[in-house]
Amino acid sequence: MANYKMIIQYDGTRYKGWQRQKTTDQTIQGKIEAILSRQYGRTIEIDGSGRTDAGVHAHGQVANFRLPDACCAGKTPEELCEELRQIFVQYLPEDIAVTEVRVASERFHSRLNVVKKTYVYRIWNADYPNVFERKYMLHDNRPMDVEAMRQAAQYLLGKHDFAAFCGNAKMKKSTVRTIHEIDIRRIGEEIRFTYTGNGFLQNMIRILTGTLVDVGCSVYPPERVVEILASKVRAEAGPTMPAQGLTLWEVIY
Incomplete structure (x- = not known):
């Protein structure tokens, strides 16, 4: 077989x-x-x-x-x-x-053997919508400070309890994950967030992005992310961003 x-x-x-x-x-x-x-x-x-x-x-x-x-x-x-x-x-x-x-190989299992995953979240940051890629990115025309979001992202790197960024309120398993890299860059009118980690919780990428966007829109400073992590309370983090901007990009074994 x-x-x-x-x-x-x-x-x-x-x-x-x-x-x-x-x-x-x-x-x-x-x-x-x-x-x-x-x-x-x-x-x-x-x-x-x-x-x-x-x-x-x-x-x-x-x-x-x-x-x-x-x-x-x-x-x-x-x-x-x-x-x-x-x-x-x-x-x-x-x-x-x-x-x-x-x-x-006989022992290969697509879930159990995962080492890293990379997700991409895309935001079209312009006054007008992107007609041709509207299904694959969120349209948000608010001014965003990319550098502030990058500063906030640094606090999320490494091994942490990401309970505050989990969309499952009844999560019984460990909410500890390791994020290896968060890359945030502006590509023309697009702001692209790329996350690589050993695994992600339910809605985690969308909540992380919502929180970083709040920082970029000056809702709170980058350092606030440290307090959100420590709280382990979902309500302390930013909104869950809409699904259409998110793509599972790569699975590494």
Whole structure:
């Protein structure tokens, strides 16, 4: 039973998130599993590197799944990779693409083996909307001090308890995470936030961005981030930014 690794891109605009749900077929995981299960005549489940919320996009989501030997019909795993690529091209909707399929090691697990993840949040910071990329960035025309946001971001680097930046009020597991890098830069009219860490809590990137934007808009000074971290209280942090600006960019193993 070979183990297959996929890299997946999707426009999350019309989907209810990554994770399959019993009440809807509008999830990324659900769409891919339905195609595989129908093609091979049995239930096939895939494991993703993590969940993305409704409306969030992915440039490099990773998932893995196993195909029973009975599905192989004498084909080698490499031949099945090509077959799978063709199946996805033919049957996936145009806003989901599997960009790579390859045989993975027996022990590879897309979630358990993650070392780092990179997310990007994009803001169109102009008086007029971006007509062509409006689904992939938030339009906010307020003046923003990028340097102040960079100063605030420095306080978030390293290993911390990010409870104040978690959108799940009933979180029972550890809220300690490590952020390796936060890059904030202006690219023309766009302000782009890039986060790399060992993992992120529910809504964490969107809350971090909301907090940094508050700093950039002079709601409070950069040093306020230290107090927010220490409080471990969600209400102390900034707003949860809308989903459309967020993209899971890369998963590193």
